[in-house]
Amino acid sequence: MEKITSAKNQKIKQWKKLQTSKGRRETNQYVIEGEHLYLEAVKSAMILDTVVVTEKFLSKVNPAHLEQVILVTDDVMHTLSQTETSQGIFCILEIPEQRLPKTFNGKFVLLDGVQDPGNAGTIVRTADAAGFDGVIFGEGSVDPYNDKVVRSMQGSQFHIPIYRGNIRDMMGEFEYIYGTALDKNAKDYREVPQTDNIAVILGNEGNGVSSEVLEATTHNLYIPIIGKAESLNVAIAGGILMYYFV
Structure with missing residues (x-):
């Protein structure tokens, strides 16, 4: 040895x-x-x-x-x-070779510029726990095999496929695709159907989901804030939305 x-x-x-x-x-x-x-x-x-x-x-x-x-x-x-x-x-x-599916059937999380390793790893771990079918790291997102992401995933990368791709190129591939936004046209997430073939897009910690992506979604969703907090952490928001669609 x-x-x-x-x-x-x-x-x-x-x-x-x-x-x-x-x-x-x-x-x-x-x-x-x-x-x-x-x-x-x-x-x-x-x-x-x-x-x-x-x-x-x-x-x-x-x-x-x-x-x-x-x-x-x-x-x-x-x-x-x-x-x-x-x-x-x-x-x-x-690093496993994960080619994007030709057709997307199931539940997916798309990361649009999520840069914090702890957030990205927690989202993957939550997607694994919620029974989602994959997480796609879009352009501008942190490297999914960054050491801090790996520690935050806690082994979930062994259970759920992790892909990399251009989110803008796959906007038409899902039956329902939901962005997250705080604007007057967004819907309370509880108002949309709990269907199986969906994608949930989570955006950059500071800027949110890009406007180009938000314009191409089925609906954009928001999570009501009852107290005085200005906003939710992206990983927490992602967890709420993922479990809504379980």
């Missing part, structure tokens, strides 16, 4: 590149870190290219992955870790 004791090792340098969008694009790989995500990957029968562990974590590795294991020292793991406290395991996976 290979053991790496220096952070200057070439493999360590290559793995560090996966912390950048450019590095992930060039290799088509991404990283999961920590016991929970490792166990979720095992449960979901994901193929792990490399499993990097410290001596302390070695006994927890599934026997099926021992050939992929590379041991590292605590100091090297600290170099690789993207959290303040290393969790002892760091796995490298292929």
Whole structure:
């Protein structure tokens, strides 16, 4: 079993590149870190290219992955870790090739410029919990395999397809497509039918859904605010809308 004791090792340098969008694009790989995500990957029968562990974590590795294991020292793991406290395991996976369906049947969430990694990951996790059929990251949205998005998804990327695409090009592909907006023409979300073949569009944290997209929807929806808050966080709003359509 290979053991790496220096952070200057070439493999360590290559793995560090996966912390950048450019590095992930060039290799088509991404990283999961920590016991929970490792166990979720095992449960979901994901193929792990490399499993990097410290001596302390070695006994927890599934026997099926021992050939992929590379041991590292605590100091090297600290170099690789993207959290303040290393969790002892760091796995490298292929980014799945998800081609957009030719026809969209089911329930989808479309992200139009959602840039906060925590919001994006929470939306994917909620879509998974609500039984949606996919999440599409549109132009201007955060990289779905950014480390903070991956941590927020909590393994939901193993359960629900994640796509990337131009939202404007797919506006006519859904039976019902709902934007989110705070304007006089928007409808209370509870007024639209709870149908199966739908898309819900969630927009940028500061600017919302783009006007070009809003003009091409079936309806634009709003969530009534009863108290004095100015608005809802996009991930919270997304959760309310997704569960309405369950």
